[in-house]
């Protein structure tokens with residue numbers, strides 16, 4: 001419970017802390033609050049000023065301005081005691097987004113059914129429009145969901161599958177998507193045709209071939225992950241476009257999992273040529289946790305059943321996928337603040353900064369860490385901020401345990417097919433010094 005709330009409360013059961021009473025007497029409630037607000041405002045202004053300076057510089061020069069990037073950290077409540085290098089998992093929200101969420105919660109509680117069902121539910125069209133501008137797509141094709149998983153599940157559960165239908169997918173697709181596909185296979189007798197790419201892949205023709213050579217007369221669906229969560233492998237937009245165009249010519253449905261691309265890579269959803277696109281807003285848009293998007297081509301909307309039943313289930317109104325009961329709609333309001341903050345930095349600068357940081361630590365580790373093996377491309381078209389590495393002779397779980405327990409560095413890793421690796425995913429405000437600490441720690445481990 002916040003001090004602000006205690007001081008403002010009219011509830012006689014909430015007894016005021018003596019020290020707070022003292023401050024209240026000395027400073028008065030208004031002064032205490034405005035001091036906090038003043039400090040927050042000054043921080044926010046410094047952040048905005050730093051971003052403004054960065055956006056006015058040439059990209060190459062902007063990348064090197066560690067002092068300015070470090071000041072952006074003030075926009076977050078990032079832990080000073082833990083180095084978070086798993087930002088790809090879920091991104092922190094800027095303080096202004098967290099505060100907006102809390103403010104909307106307070107407002108909702110003043111008259112819940114009024115604010116939730118007569119005010120907040122009216123703002124969704126504006127949010128949809130702004131998200132469509134970011135995704136360079138038609139807002140009438142964009143549904144708000146809880147996350148990428150829900151968006152993918154909406155498509156998979158909405159198709160009338162027949163036994164013998166075939167789906168092309170990769171062993172490197174996201175685990176929860178694979179869970180969904182296995183259930184579809186088990187339930188309807190759909191055959192899963194796997195591709196097993198080995199990262200890094202840097203040959204467009206080869207990537208295209210991997211998918212297209214699996215097509216046969218039973219192929220009904222192709223699932224493509226734009227940026228693999230594990231190795232950070234990017235499938236370039238023009239390759240996705242070629243696969244999708246070819247699939248469309250054969251009446252095969254295409255879905256792109258863009259969990260790690262939205263807000264980070266400079267592309268338009270509709271330029272990918274896919275039928276469906278799924279993403280999460282709590283990754284690189286840094287929106288409140290638990291929001292995502294489903295894009296569906298206008299001419300495919302009517303074909304997909306909403307798995308939460310809706311009156312207009314067979315119509316082409318994208319909002320049929322949003323039909324739900326009472327939920328924490330106040331949190332959705334803060335997406336606007338997240339978009340504002342995201343736009344102030346911009347997708348391009350965010351992506352460039354993360355690519356710069358990835359290149360920085362990977363190149364250094366290649367020189368300084370014994371047995372270091374990188375499984376991510378250092379070519380700009382094939383990776384951005386995420387990189388996967390392993391250390392010869394040391395199990396990845398041991399490397400992660402050492403980094404976590406001995407060095408307070410948070411990262412993740414997993415084994416897929418034959419490759420057991422550790423994933424590093426910085427944020428824009430992660431500094432070169434932070435990454436130097438990672439390298440020093442790895443040197444210490446391997447000496």
Ligand SMILES: Cc1ncc(COP(=O)(O)O)c(C=O)c1O
Nearest residue numbers: 147148149150174229257259280
């Ligand atoms: C490629 C990919 N797809 C889907 C997801 C699932 O995202 P969410 O948990 O937000 O649904 C993730 C999460 O990291 C991911 O990396």
